Amino acid sequence: MSPEPRLVEVRKNILKQNDIVARELRAGFREVGTFVVSLVSSPGAGKTAFLERVLTALHPRYRVAALVGDLATENDAARLARSNAPVKQITTGTLCHLEATMVRSAMEGWGAEALDFLFIENVGNLVCPASYDLGESLRLVIISVTEGEDKPLKYPPIFNSADIAIVTKIDLAAAVEFDRAAVDANIQAVRPGMTIFHLSAKTGEGMREFIESLEARLAASRGVVVG
């Protein structure tokens, strides 16, 4: 007997359980007015450098915090703490993604309630996180110019699960002969109409436009019209 059907069945139940917890999280965040942004990408695409810039830009004016997932080490939490925003590391052991229960456990007793923005940096992985709702308001999929233009075509589920695509490390675009039109076309082929930001956390290019779009989304989620 092939074991696959049993695995699929058990996994479906776990996913369903994850969806229930994610729905509760989402309702809770909405109640207190917290806009939750999750980040998924390959290892080394630059999630942490990007997030450090975002936290630093938002921190003076908003109540922000971040959860950050990794198999091992607290390196990312230490890096993000330089933004002075509250940061908590979730280590997953051998698990290739975060789950809603991990977010719930991390939030419990943390004292980081009543936030404007909560950021959740997932484990570096372009496959596994696609199936797990974390109760976020917005999911960003991040790819760096050094990874090549074909990644959307090769990893369609993660692009389909995300709301916005961020193309990072554009300061390296010339060095790797990056074809911007090609990556944009590949993203649109997988997810027509997807919003795309091209930016560099190193030079800061494109960061302001992204930060402003986040602020507009927070305002919109609270029913505030930005003029």
Place this chain on the structure above:
Amino acid sequence: MSPEPRLVEVRKNILKQNDIVARELRAGFREVGTFVVSLVSSPGAGKTAFLERVLTALHPRYRVAALVGDLATENDAARLARSNAPVKQITTGTLCHLEATMVRSAMEGWGAEALDFLFIENVGNLVCPASYDLGESLRLVIISVTEGEDKPLKYPPIFNSADIAIVTKIDLAAAVEFDRAAVDANIQAVRPGMTIFHLSAKTGEGMREFIESLEARLAASRGVVVG
């Protein structure tokens, strides 16, 4: 009742089943004298560019072929076919790793038996492939200089499952201020004594040393002493 223990149990059975198939594959490859090399890395680390160089270098003098895994697209097989070596794509759908049965199915009726070298390029993922033996003789874990020096510490299982570490894209080392001593120290911290090659598939730097080491390993696997 928490569903996790059931998943773990089912997964253990699948892994055991995978190990049985991998053992059979390994015995079969050894019998016909095929040296099997698998490649694991993040998406975009440069597995395919590296493998194209390796196939092109070996093809005139050895019988070589490659299997290449991806969620979707046949792009990599098309790229690797430029080496003129036989190449076959395995598409995994939403699965984040190759399994031994996929290798077995791909080999059946392919007519690529009696090879000197078979290369297996796994799905781009630094987590999932760690647990799946594919019957290979040698596993390479590849990281690019653009991913940062901390990856071995953050993804220890994949480094522990591999035999050799390849640091790619060293032509970009200066542009990303890559610290070679730091990545080497991090690899050694996770897997003491691991052999490391630093190279660039783009410029060819470091490729010759790697190719020679492969040839020496093939000879050693056949009991030939290289003088």
